[in-house]
Amino acid sequence: MAVILVTGANKGIGFEVVRQLARAGHRVILAARDAQKGEAAAALLAKDQLAATPVVLDVTDLVSIEKAAHRVKAEFGKLDVLINNAAVLLKEDQSLATGTAEVLHKTMRTNMFGPVAVTRAFLPLMPAGARVVMTSSGGGSMSDPVGGWSPAYCLSKSALNAATRHLAFELRSRNISVNSYCPGWVKTDMGGKSAPRNVEQGSDTAVWLATAEKTGTGKFYRDRQEMPW
Numbered sequence: 001m002a003v004i005l006v007t008g009a010n011k012g013i014g015f016e017v018v019r020q021l022a023r024a025g026h027r028v029i030l031a032a033r034d035a036q037k038g039e040a041a042a043a044l045l046a047k048d049q050l051a052a053t054p055v056v057l058d059v060t061d062l063v064s065i066e067k068a069a070h071r072v073k074a075e076f077g078k079l080d081v082l083i084n085n086a087a088v089l090l091k092e093d094q095s096l097a098t099g100t101a102e103v104l105h106k107t108m109r110t111n112m113f114g115p116v117a118v119t120r121a122f123l124p125l126m127p128a129g130a131r132v133v134m135t136s137s138g139g140g141s142m143s144d145p146v147g148g149w150s151p152a153y154c155l156s157k158s159a160l161n162a163a164t165r166h167l168a169f170e171l172r173s174r175n176i177s178v179n180s181y182c183p184g185w186v187k188t189d190m191g192g193k194s195a196p197r198n199v200e201q202g203s204d205t206a207v208w209l210a211t212a213e214k215t216g217t218g219k220f221y222r223d224r225q226e227m228p229w
């Protein structure tokens with residue numbers, strides 16, 4: 001069974017990904033920036049006889065990332081799958097033309113620099129055949145005709161998609177795959193109540209990318225189907 005870490009896993013899609021992977025028998029690490037929230041989430045799973053190890057990991061804090069990597073090395077000895085799921089969508093994110101620089105910087109720090117930094121820190125623990133899954137969004141697509149909403153968020157996901165392609169290229173020689181996926185519009189704190197999908201539907205492609213026999217590398221998926229960048 002694989003050792004799998006999910007960032008931002010105390011709620012929403014990340015929590016559901018952990019639940020499904022734990023149910024499938026994997027050794028799952030539930031990473032959360034807040035220790036209490038991570039422990040509470042793991043305790044909720046334990047009520048259903050599902051095991052997940054809570055680990056503190058703030059994707060914007062290099063010290064926190066390094067500490068988490070050390071802990072995973074000490075307790076698990078390796079990481080087979082990294083699912084970069086943590087992200088923010090700020091309510092102030094309304095305009096790239098007139099919004100504050102801080103909105104753009106905070107969004108990029110969490111949604112793009114964060115996953116890249118986490119990937120870099122965990123790569124030394126990842127054996128040949130390991131996988132990195134980036135949680136992106138159709139909002140980051142350069143060919144999907146969406147626009148006019150949360151521009152910093154969309155920009156951060158476009159950059160994350162570009163990072164996916166570069167990392168996939170660089171890590172091919174180590175036989176480590178790197179793919180992005182869009183969960184669709186999902187009912188979570190981020191997605192809101194009007195979203196048409198539930199977290200089971202939203203997490204399906206992440207679980208598939210983490211566990212399917214063959215997924216390729218350097219690709220962008222939604223509903224297990226490859227989609228254009």
Ligand SMILES: NC(=O)c1ccc[n+]([C@@H]2O[C@H](COP(=O)([O-])OP(=O)(O)OC[C@H]3O[C@@H](n4cnc5c(N)ncnc54)[C@H](OP(=O)(O)O)[C@@H]3O)[C@@H](O)[C@H]2O)c1
Nearest residue numbers: 008012013033058059086087135137185186188189190191
């Ligand atoms: N929901 C949608 O419709 C939708 C659509 C497309 C893509 N996505 C993507 O799916 C992923 C999960 O979204 P969601 O809908 O489940 O959102 P969510 O319910 O708001 O959960 C976001 C998670 O990220 C964590 N997080 C935020 N900043 C962090 C940081 N600096 N370090 C570590 N964790 C951090 C949050 O922790 P706290 O609880 O501590 O804040 C929370 O656990 C995101 O990448 C999102 O962009 C979602």
